[in-house]
Amino acid sequence: MTEELDAGLVAQQIAESGQVSEPEGKREVGKARRRKEDSRLLTGRTTWTDNIQLPGLLHVAFKRSPMAHARIAGVDVSAARDMPGVVAVFSGQDVADEQGSLPCAWPVSDDIVIPDHPPMAVSEVRYPGEAVACVVATDRYLAADALDAIDVDYEPLPPVLDMTEALTEASPKVHESGNRAFTWNFAQGDIEAAFRDAPVLIDRTYVQQRLIPTAMEPRAVTATTDGESFTLWSSTQIPHVLRVMLALTTGIPEHRLRVIAPDVGGGFGSKLQVTAEEVLCLLLTRRLGKPVKWTESRSEGNLTVHHGRDQIQHIALAAEADGRIRGLKVELLADMGAYLMLVTPGVPLLGAFMFNGIYKMDAYSFDCTGVFTTKMPTDAYRGAGRPEATYAIERVMDELAAELNLDPIEVRRRNWIRHEEFPYTTVAGLTYDSGNYEAATEKALSLFGYDKLRAEQSDRRDRGEPVQLGIGVSTYTEMCGLAPSRVLGSLSYGAGGWEHGSVRMLPTGKVEVVTGTSPHGQGHETAWSQIVADALGVPFDDIAVVHGDTAISHKGMDTYGSRSLVVGGMAVLQACEKVKEKARKLAAHMLECSPDDLEFVEGTFRVKGTGSSKTIQELALAAFAAHDLPEGVEPRLDADATFDPENFSFPHGTHLCAIEVDTETGMARIRKYVAVDDVGHVVNPLIVEGQVHGGLAQGIAQALYEEAVHDAEGNLLTTTMADYLLPSAADLPDFVTDRTETPATSNPLGVKGVGEAGTIASTPAVVNAIVDALRPHGVHDIQMPCTPERIWRAIR
Amino acid sequence: MPRIAVTVDGIRYEEDVEPRLLLVHLLRDRLGKTGTPVGCDTSNCGACTVMLDGKSVKSCSVLAVQADGSDVVTVEGLSANGDMHPMQRAFHEEHALQCGYCTPGMVMAAIDLLREDPDPSEEAIRKGLEGNLCRCTGYCNIVRAVRRGAQSMGQAVTTP
Numbered sequence: 001m002t003e004e005l006d007a008g009l010v011a012q013q014i015a016e017s018g019q020v021s022e023p024e025g026k027r028e029v030g031k032a033r034r035r036k037e038d039s040r041l042l043t044g045r046t047t048w049t050d051n052i053q054l055p056g057l058l059h060v061a062f063k064r065s066p067m068a069h070a071r072i073a074g075v076d077v078s079a080a081r082d083m084p085g086v087v088a089v090f091s092g093q094d095v096a097d098e099q100g101s102l103p104c105a106w107p108v109s110d111d112i113v114i115p116d117h118p119p120m121a122v123s124e125v126r127y128p129g130e131a132v133a134c135v136v137a138t139d140r141y142l143a144a145d146a147l148d149a150i151d152v153d154y155e156p157l158p159p160v161l162d163m164t165e166a167l168t169e170a171s172p173k174v175h176e177s178g179n180r181a182f183t184w185n186f187a188q189g190d191i192e193a194a195f196r197d198a199p200v201l202i203d204r205t206y207v208q209q210r211l212i213p214t215a216m217e218p219r220a221v222t223a224t225t226d227g228e229s230f231t232l233w234s235s236t237q238i239p240h241v242l243r244v245m246l247a248l249t250t251g252i253p254e255h256r257l258r259v260i261a262p263d264v265g266g267g268f269g270s271k272l273q274v275t276a277e278e279v280l281c282l283l284l285t286r287r288l289g290k291p292v293k294w295t296e297s298r299s300e301g302n303l304t305v306h307h308g309r310d311q312i313q314h315i316a317l318a319a320e321a322d323g324r325i326r327g328l329k330v331e332l333l334a335d336m337g338a339y340l341m342l343v344t345p346g347v348p349l350l351g352a353f354m355f356n357g358i359y360k361m362d363a364y365s366f367d368c369t370g371v372f373t374t375k376m377p378t379d380a381y382r383g384a385g386r387p388e389a390t391y392a393i394e395r396v397m398d399e400l401a402a403e404l405n406l407d408p409i410e411v412r413r414r415n416w417i418r419h420e421e422f423p424y425t426t427v428a429g430l431t432y433d434s435g436n437y438e439a440a441t442e443k444a445l446s447l448f449g450y451d452k453l454r455a456e457q458s459d460r461r462d463r464g465e466p467v468q469l470g471i472g473v474s475t476y477t478e479m480c481g482l483a484p485s486r487v488l489g490s491l492s493y494g495a496g497g498w499e500h501g502s503v504r505m506l507p508t509g510k511v512e513v514v515t516g517t518s519p520h521g522q523g524h525e526t527a528w529s530q531i532v533a534d535a536l537g538v539p540f541d542d543i544a545v546v547h548g549d550t551a552i553s554h555k556g557m558d559t560y561g562s563r564s565l566v567v568g569g570m571a572v573l574q575a576c577e578k579v580k581e582k583a584r585k586l587a588a589h590m591l592e593c594s595p596d597d598l599e600f601v602e603g604t605f606r607v608k609g610t611g612s613s614k615t616i617q618e619l620a621l622a623a624f625a626a627h628d629l630p631e632g633v634e635p636r637l638d639a640d641a642t643f644d645p646e647n648f649s650f651p652h653g654t655h656l657c658a659i660e661v662d663t664e665t666g667m668a669r670i671r672k673y674v675a676v677d678d679v680g681h682v683v684n685p686l687i688v689e690g691q692v693h694g695g696l697a698q699g700i701a702q703a704l705y706e707e708a709v710h711d712a713e714g715n716l717l718t719t720t721m722a723d724y725l726l727p728s729a730a731d732l733p734d735f736v737t738d739r740t741e742t743p744a745t746s747n748p749l750g751v752k753g754v755g756e757a758g759t760i761a762s763t764p765a766v767v768n769a770i771v772d773a774l775r776p777h778g779v780h781d782i783q784m785p786c787t788p789e790r791i792w793r794a795i796r
Numbered sequence: 797m798p799r800i801a802v803t804v805d806g807i808r809y810e811e812d813v814e815p816r817l818l819l820v821h822l823l824r825d826r827l828g829k830t831g832t833p834v835g836c837d838t839s840n841c842g843a844c845t846v847m848l849d850g851k852s853v854k855s856c857s858v859l860a861v862q863a864d865g866s867d868v869v870t871v872e873g874l875s876a877n878g879d880m881h882p883m884q885r886a887f888h889e890e891h892a893l894q895c896g897y898c899t900p901g902m903v904m905a906a907i908d909l910l911r912e913d914p915d916p917s918e919e920a921i922r923k924g925l926e927g928n929l930c931r932c933t934g935y936c937n938i939v940r941a942v943r944r945g946a947q948s949m950g951q952a953v954t955t956p
């Protein structure tokens with residue numbers, strides 16, 4: 001039997017298996033459906049970009065700067081050109097006129113400086129790992145060999161590593177214009193009055209360490225041309241945005257460029273980018289007329305996948321003696337790295353609207369300075385701006401509680417927006433449409449066994465045990481569904497935030513759904529099928545979801561910022577409504593009644609009060625045959641829709657973490673983690689839970705494990721998975737997760753989005769727990785990641 | 797160039813290989829066994845785990861020449877007789893994969909784990925999977941899947 005047949009059998013077996021028990025009931029939305037995506041992923045029938053083999057395929061490798069900052073005095077590629085298997089070698093200088101500049105789509109302020117960003121450095125390198133030359137060879141090993149034969153003459157320049165120093169007059173400059181990328185500020189209410197004679201003042205500085213997103217699939221690009229048109233496969237989250245941007249930057253006309261995001265092995269924002277390698281692969285295939293492929297090594301990836309976070313946050317909070325907040329001041333330094341990439345400057349701005357969290361206050365001010373350093377640029381990483389903001393406010397709320405000797409839950413209760421106050425316009429100007437913070441918190445407290453753990457904590461304290469117990473809380477909200485186009489416009493973003501969906505009934509009654517979102521693990525094929533099954537009354541298995549290829553899915557804004565379901569799912573639903581309307585006209589025509597006399601029940605139009613009916617499948621066939629269509633109705637049952645949200649959606653929840661901290665060794669071990677999230681209506685609880693789990697792992701990892709570390713010369717020390725500590729199964733606990741369900745009122749599905757919630761909420765919960773364990777030792781803060789050494793030093 | 801003979805998923809191949817060629821690249825680039833992905837270059841992630849003569853190995857840390865005369869099973873061969881392996885099925889049932897990139901390696905590592913301990917505790921599973929990193933799932937469902945896989949495989953654990 002051939003392998004092809006086997007794979008088919010396996011897939012069929014999953015679908016038909018009696019062992020895979022699917023939940024009861026007709027409605028698909030809300031069911032814990034096992035995923036359609038799984039069979040091919042489980043049996044290895046995937047199309048990762050690196051799997052793509054084309055006849056005559058050449059392999060690309062990049063010579064990268066070993067220094068953070070240097071002038072390039074010369075690049076000698078001649079020896080490399082003579083190496084076996086080498087087809088071509090180019091330095092940055094060789095392609096200087098052709099390679100363009102990598103785009104930044106978010107010029108946030110009038111004073112912003114967007115430096116020219118050549119995909120390969122021409123005269124100066126500004127971060128470690130920046131490409132200076134590339135080799136194209138017949139084999140990936142030979143391409144790598146030839147890199148050694150390239151001779152680059154670097155004249156070292158001083159690195160710029162510390163944001164505060166970078167802003168001083170004396171600092172060496174990353175760019176001639178200086179190290180200030182932009183300033184952006186925003187204030188609401190009378191902030192001076194709020195702080196004047198405030199009974200309680202809390203003033204803190206928090207550091208968001210630099211993180212490396214580390215999707216498991218390294219980035220890969222394959223490009224080919226037939227001389228006129230170009231096809232680019234990329235492990236990207238944003239095939240549609242990428243196509244527009246590549247057309248604008250490479251000069252390849254948009255209608256001659258097809259971008260395909262095949263199976264993509266995780267993103268977390270790191271594949272929300274227009275990369276040097278994508279631009280260069282297009283350029284190389286154009287120059288050589290042959291298909292080319294580049295697949296990064298992990299160490300190359302750690303250097304050059306955009307990094308995340310990296311902020312210094314000064315946060316000051318003024319409150320009444322009873323703990324009620326008067327006002328909040330935030331001053332932020334945000335490390336841009338050496339260049340502004342696709343949305344680099346926008347990331348701290350997304351946080352600007354979230355520093356106030358779920359709390360009521362009269363005044364708020366936010367000042368942000370974007371700073372250039374000689375490091376890899378930062379950009380969106382899971383949560384993008386919201387984890388940073390939530391960390392600061394949730395840490396400071398605990399400091400407020402400590403100052404007033406109140407329970408951290410009580411301080412939050414005194415300040416949060418009450419259920420009956422929604423919709424509520426916050427001091428940052430957002431209107432939270434719905435929420436119920438009390439309900440989520442109550443549920444979390446009871447699942448956690450809060451009182452019992454508090455009792456154990458004080459017991460351990462009284463007995464002076466070496467292993468202390470800490471309890472951390474985080475009551476968060478975030479904004480999903482990025483974003484209403486008009487809001488993006490008001491924030492100077494280069495595009496809108498709508499999404500597209502297309503629903504086609506096929507002649508045989510099956511359904512093809514095309515979505516503009518581009519999933520990489522989120523299970524859109526399953527969730528979108530559930531939505532369509534309910535809307536059209538067709539079986540779940542009769543629906544196929546297509547995505548990630550601009551030749552097929554021609555419109556879209558792609559997947560990031562927990563926008564897919566909230567915006568993309570809605571577009572699909574709207575397309576279903578249009579299909580149904582068309583079907584209704586056709587049914588009325590065929591059944592010789594008025595469209596108003598028809599009721600639509602589980603995929604069948606029935607003439608009320610009679611027995612006559614037409615199924616949607618019959619109508620699809622009739623619309624295909626087109627023998628007798630009513631006036632103005634075109635053949636085929638299909639429709640397109642775009643959805644532009646009127647508001648963001650605001651998931652929220654309460655996370656509680658109990659952590660055991662060994663005061664003698666500094667070891668911290670999570671004992672219990674409870675997450676109660678409110679993501680509105682749930683389409684697939686299995687997928688929601690999975691997303692929460694994964695998010696928790698990433699947020700906890702920021703608190704305990706992960707950090708991009710540079711040495712004094714600016715070299716990245718954490719280039720491998722041995723140095724950059726990702727948590728393994730042995731490092732994480734079993735999570736207790738549950739939900740409350742307060743539907744979003746800003747979209748008809750009532751959904752809020754879930755992809756980033758776990759990450760946003762968990763980092764402060766864990767650090768609050770550690771600090772809580774150590775407060776009797778006079779500890780008020782520990783810099784992340786809270787390694788045993790840092791904890792141990794903090795106690796001493 | 798040394799000539800090696802290796803059986804992969806039941807098919808015997810004879811190949812001339814450079815001494816430095818990694819097994820994973822032989823599988824992926826030469827034999828088209830792209831079900832086994834590469835996640836790192838330091839043998840830390842486990843994405844490339846396959847069975848070599850019945851034991852799990854990270855195929856990025858084995859030279860193709862070392863596999864001469866061996867029997868290799870990749871994730872594509874696990875279901876070679878048309879039956880999904882109980883461990884693959886368990887991963888599906890427990891939603892133990894999201895992007896799926898770590899999944900082939902996870903499934904292999906999980907099967908090998910049960911070879912040594914057919915009824916592992918949660919802690920043993922977590923320890924046993926330490927060499928396989930997943931960035932999407934937070935591991936909870938993977939642990940559950942391995943337990944379920946262990947149950948359905950019963951005591952008579954046979955590696956493929």
Ligand code: FES
Nearest residue numbers: 835836839842856
């Ligand atoms: S690719 Fe083999 S362990 Fe990472």
Ligand code: FES
Nearest residue numbers: 894898930931932
């Ligand atoms: S499922 Fe994505 S890395 Fe494990």
